[in-house]
Amino acid sequence: MTTPTHHNPHKGVWSWLTTTDHKRIGLLYGVSALVFFLIGGSEALLIRLQLAAPDGTILSADAYNQMFTMHATTMVFLVIMPAAAAFTNYFLPILIGARDVAFPRLNALSYWIYIFGGLFLTISFFVGGAPDGGWFGYAPLSTQVTEIVRMDYWALGVQILGLASLLSAINFITTIFTMRAPGMTMMRMPVFAWMALVVAFLLLFSLPMIAVGLFEVFLDRNLGTLFFNAAAGGTPLLWQHLFWLFGHPEVYILILPAMGIVSEVLPVFSRKPLFGRSFVIFSGIAIGFMGFGVWAHHMFVAGLGPVAEATFALTTMFIAVPTGVKIFNWIGTIWGGSLRMKTPMLFSLGFIAMFVIGGLSGVTHSIVPADTQQTDTYYIVAHIHYVLFGGAVFGLFSGIYYWWPKVTGKLLSEGLGKLHFWVMFVGFNLAFAPMHILGLEGMPRRTYRYPKGLGFEFWNFISTVGAMTIAVSILVFLINAWRTRTHGEIAGNDPWDGRTLEWTISSPPPEHNFDVVPVVHSEDDFWHRKYTEDADGNAVAIPGGGAPLVAGPDDPPIHLPSPSFYPLLAAFGMFLVVLGLVYVPVGLILAGIGVVTVVWGFFGWSMEPLTREAH
Amino acid sequence: MGESRVIFGSRRRRRVVIVLLLIAAALLLAACSGGDPTNLARVVDRAKPQSTLDPKGPNAAKIDDLYLMVIIVAAAVFVLVQGALLVAIFKFRQRKGQERPVRQMHGNMRLELVWTIIPVVILAIIAVPTLSTLFDHGDDRDPSENALQIEVTGHQWWWEFSYPEYGFTTAGELHIPVDRPVYLTMTSADVIHSFWVPPLNGKRDVVPGRISNLLLQADDPGVYTGQCAEFCGLAHADMRIRLFAETPADFESWALAQAQPAVIPTTGPAAAGWETFSTICIACHAVEGTNAQIRIAPDLTHLASRTSFAGATIDNTPENLKAWLHDPSALKPMRPDLNKPSQGRIMGMPNFHLTDQQIDDLIALLETFQ
Numbered sequence: 001m002t003t004p005t006h007h008n009p010h011k012g013v014w015s016w017l018t019t020t021d022h023k024r025i026g027l028l029y030g031v032s033a034l035v036f037f038l039i040g041g042s043e044a045l046l047i048r049l050q051l052a053a054p055d056g057t058i059l060s061a062d063a064y065n066q067m068f069t070m071h072a073t074t075m076v077f078l079v080i081m082p083a084a085a086a087f088t089n090y091f092l093p094i095l096i097g098a099r100d101v102a103f104p105r106l107n108a109l110s111y112w113i114y115i116f117g118g119l120f121l122t123i124s125f126f127v128g129g130a131p132d133g134g135w136f137g138y139a140p141l142s143t144q145v146t147e148i149v150r151m152d153y154w155a156l157g158v159q160i161l162g163l164a165s166l167l168s169a170i171n172f173i174t175t176i177f178t179m180r181a182p183g184m185t186m187m188r189m190p191v192f193a194w195m196a197l198v199v200a201f202l203l204l205f206s207l208p209m210i211a212v213g214l215f216e217v218f219l220d221r222n223l224g225t226l227f228f229n230a231a232a233g234g235t236p237l238l239w240q241h242l243f244w245l246f247g248h249p250e251v252y253i254l255i256l257p258a259m260g261i262v263s264e265v266l267p268v269f270s271r272k273p274l275f276g277r278s279f280v281i282f283s284g285i286a287i288g289f290m291g292f293g294v295w296a297h298h299m300f301v302a303g304l305g306p307v308a309e310a311t312f313a314l315t316t317m318f319i320a321v322p323t324g325v326k327i328f329n330w331i332g333t334i335w336g337g338s339l340r341m342k343t344p345m346l347f348s349l350g351f352i353a354m355f356v357i358g359g360l361s362g363v364t365h366s367i368v369p370a371d372t373q374q375t376d377t378y379y380i381v382a383h384i385h386y387v388l389f390g391g392a393v394f395g396l397f398s399g400i401y402y403w404w405p406k407v408t409g410k411l412l413s414e415g416l417g418k419l420h421f422w423v424m425f426v427g428f429n430l431a432f433a434p435m436h437i438l439g440l441e442g443m444p445r446r447t448y449r450y451p452k453g454l455g456f457e458f459w460n461f462i463s464t465v466g467a468m469t470i471a472v473s474i475l476v477f478l479i480n481a482w483r484t485r486t487h488g489e490i491a492g493n494d495p496w497d498g499r500t501l502e503w504t505i506s507s508p509p510p511e512h513n514f515d516v517v518p519v520v521h522s523e524d525d526f527w528h529r530k531y532t533e534d535a536d537g538n539a540v541a542i543p544g545g546g547a548p549l550v551a552g553p554d555d556p557p558i559h560l561p562s563p564s565f566y567p568l569l570a571a572f573g574m575f576l577v578v579l580g581l582v583y584v585p586v587g588l589i590l591a592g593i594g595v596v597t598v599v600w601g602f603f604g605w606s607m608e609p610l611t612r613e614a615h
Numbered sequence: 616m617g618e619s620r621v622i623f624g625s626r627r628r629r630r631v632v633i634v635l636l637l638i639a640a641a642l643l644l645a646a647c648s649g650g651d652p653t654n655l656a657r658v659v660d661r662a663k664p665q666s667t668l669d670p671k672g673p674n675a676a677k678i679d680d681l682y683l684m685v686i687i688v689a690a691a692v693f694v695l696v697q698g699a700l701l702v703a704i705f706k707f708r709q710r711k712g713q714e715r716p717v718r719q720m721h722g723n724m725r726l727e728l729v730w731t732i733i734p735v736v737i738l739a740i741i742a743v744p745t746l747s748t749l750f751d752h753g754d755d756r757d758p759s760e761n762a763l764q765i766e767v768t769g770h771q772w773w774w775e776f777s778y779p780e781y782g783f784t785t786a787g788e789l790h791i792p793v794d795r796p797v798y799l800t801m802t803s804a805d806v807i808h809s810f811w812v813p814p815l816n817g818k819r820d821v822v823p824g825r826i827s828n829l830l831l832q833a834d835d836p837g838v839y840t841g842q843c844a845e846f847c848g849l850a851h852a853d854m855r856i857r858l859f860a861e862t863p864a865d866f867e868s869w870a871l872a873q874a875q876p877a878v879i880p881t882t883g884p885a886a887a888g889w890e891t892f893s894t895i896c897i898a899c900h901a902v903e904g905t906n907a908q909i910r911i912a913p914d915l916t917h918l919a920s921r922t923s924f925a926g927a928t929i930d931n932t933p934e935n936l937k938a939w940l941h942d943p944s945a946l947k948p949m950r951p952d953l954n955k956p957s958q959g960r961i962m963g964m965p966n967f968h969l970t971d972q973q974i975d976d977l978i979a980l981l982e983t984f985q
């Protein structure tokens with residue numbers, strides 16, 4: 001028995017390449033997502049500059065089409081999903097009182113596949129152009145020009161990114177079902193963990209559908225199959241069904257983690273439990289189920305016929321009900337609280353306000369005749385950004401400010417944090433609110449230029465100014481993050497007077513998370529160790545409550561997963577496989593080397609002894 | 616503010632901020648200076664000719680009414696929810712140094728039922744007019760007997776319009792009579808497009824291998840613009856539509872003129888132009904009344920009667936035509952190098968490196984295609 005140390009004894013690049021620690025993997029996900037966020041954001045700025053005035057000439061049509069395709073692909077697959085994975089990796093085990101995820105090496109494999117997938121998509125820029133057929137890759141446009149390999153990069157890149165998500169979904173589901181601390185029943189689990197569970201199931205069931213579709217695109221392009229070739233009896237609409245059967249659950253995959261974060265932040269900064277906790281959880285589950293029944297609302301002008309359109313109009317309308325339940329319960333949570341307007345709280349409140357707008361415009365899409373005017377216009381661009389930026393990204397920033405002190409041990413500056421929030425809030429609304437008007441005034445999306453005389457000039461210019469403002473706010477965030485290294489206030493274990501288990505341990509947490517596995521007695525267990533209620537139901541502090549648990553001499557030794565190089569090796573093999581497949585038939589040699597590398601990785605992995613123990 | 620000094624504090628940092636702002640300003644200025652291939656004001660007299668909010672026909676008006684109803688409901692919900700949020704924030708925010716006791720409410724079953732049932736009721740109310748308009752709009756598939764039939768084909772990146780009753784084909788611009796339903800029967804020659812003239816109706820995808828239909832009707836004479844709404848590749852933005860709604864008499868005379876075949880000129884530069892045309896252009900363009908009958912590219916029989924060309928993107932002036940014949944891809948992005956007619960893949964007009972003389976002759980010829 002040695003003293004628990006808060007520093008990982010294994011340092012250096014190699015320790016990161018071979019890590020199986022869920023916290024380190026979470027950090028890797030987070031930093032990678034941030035880098036891709038800057039790349040995807042730069043793409044967005046170029047798009048906005050091009051559209052700032054009529055007949056823009058900053059980008060060629062060809063470059064513009066690459067930009068909007070890669071902006072969406074990057075933000076969806078390389079930013080929001082991995083950012084959510086970062087939080088889930090880092091905090092899910094801690095929130096449920098576990099010392100790691102169920103399959104630590106599989107976790108590392110997920111990350112390495114993700115980063116190679118991101119690298120694979122990004123190098124396409126330097127080898128003849130990035131994908132340019134839209135992140136939705138509608139066939140037969142995506143299968144039309146097989147001589148240009150851009151859409152091969154897209155089909156294969158999204159394919160392996162999907163594999164990474166599928167593996168981590170299996171990992172998280174198993175972790176939640178098998179690794180909860182004693183007393184941590186399902187209904188005592190923090191809402192963030194619940195939303196992570198719903199997301200994992202959504203991934204598990206939706207990814208196989210796009211996987212099939214992507215294989216068909218690849219085969220149509222490279223082996224002359226005819227899945228989507230109408231002239232030869234194929235069906236272009238088949239792709240749309242496969243894509244949106246994944247694509248709509250994907251929207252909830254992107255938003256539910258943010259909803260989970262908001263459900264953690266609001267109670268802490270209101271000093272009240274989450275209002276209607278079980279309703280928030282079950283409405284999340286309901287959204288997960290209903291999310292599989294609304295996909296065809298993306299196809300209201302594809303000619304499905306009025307009966308199908310009516311059906312999907314109704315399902316789309318009524319998915320607003322569980323979403324509304326969440327929003328009302330969040331307002332119920334802050335109602336009657338003592339609201340501390342710290343930066344995480346500002347972002348969570350901003351999330352609610354912006355998400356309400358995105359939700360309401362979403363309901364207008366379910367009005368099928370009206371949607372025939374809205375769809376494929378900037379009105380939709382406005383809607384998705386209110387949901388995915390005003391919603392998901394604001395929620396993720398709330399999580400960053402909330403958990404930053406736990407991860408780094410230092411608090412971000414509140415002043416810069418608030419500046420970040422307000423500049424971003426103003427910039428966001430300047431950038432995206434005008435797009436509602438542009439769409440209704442007839443501006444289609446995915447157009448690299450618009451002529452004078454359609455009346456699109458003014459709002460496009462405002463929108464560009466808004467995008468620049470968002471960029472400034474991101475700069476403020478980066479300054480804040482950089483500054484904490486030297487100026488950050490030491491956070492201590494529990495800077496926000498938190499409610500959940502992560503605040504019981506040191507900041508940053510020790511490698512093994514918990515010196516003693518906690519025994520959980522209620523939801524918000526840590527809060528109830530610190531506070532009790534008086535006769536009126538008011539919170540009253542327990543003197544000396546919430547003291548950290550200290551390991552006794554009889555506690556069993558802690559088993560931690562060994563570092564392993566094989567997940568990285570296997571993921572690198574997959575990178576070689578997809579890179580080779582882009583250039584069939586010549587590339588088959590490279591793909592073959594890739595297959596051997598994958599097999600080598602998995603063989604070494606299965607033969608590797610599990611030996612390491614900490615203290 | 617101590618915090619703001621952190622950013623703007625040192626002179627070096629301030630300089631960095633100023634440089635960044637200058638770069639942003641320079642980029643914005645660059646964005647503002649574009650070419651001017653089109654001047655819609657020449658043909659359109661409204662400030663927002665493509666708006667859905669200013670419907671000019673019964674189909675679009677029905678949609679607009681429905682949207683207005685929903686937006687009123689949405690606005691009411693918006694005010695209530697955001698209002699409740701704001702009230703909660705201002706009422707319950709912690710004042711400095713003031714720690715109120717906080718009652719630990721866990722929920723309220725009655726409230727949960729209320730805010731589940733009320734949205735259900737609101738949505739059910741919205742659903743009724745939505746579904747009735749939806750099935751009513753089903754008349755897209757059921758033309759009335761006096762409807763004018765137009766066949767629409769989407770191409771990368773231009774629209775082809777055929778008028779079977781009159782026996783002619785045109786491109787980019789369509790003319791319709793007012794107060795008469797127009798029934799579009801649409802398909803695509805290559806990838807998915809979407810036909811959209813917002814003031815007259817919503818959009819409808821145009822899918823290869825399928826027939827889709829759309830009903831248009833204009834109340835008043837005027838020029839309405841539209842464009843392809845489904846991303847269809849490189850020049851998706853330049854796949855535009857000009858729709859001329861005309862009095863029945865004007866429409867009739869236009870249609871009858873369009874149905875006239877062209878006459879091959881026999882003298883002057885136009886005759887020399889026909890020499891060039893029948894050796895080069897004839898491979899893709901049709902001209903009625905001649906042996907040019909291949910319809911890979913727009914029908915040019917009455918090109919001179921149109922206000923625009925190249926997917927209704929470029930104003931039809933001799934200067935623009937000249938520039939186009941010099942180097943088509945300079946005016947509109949295209950990929951003729953990828954053309955594969957055997958697979959039905961035509962991605963634009965190649966540069967034939969015509970001499971100035973050939974171009975002048977061709978323009979003289981095209982001017983005769985009134």
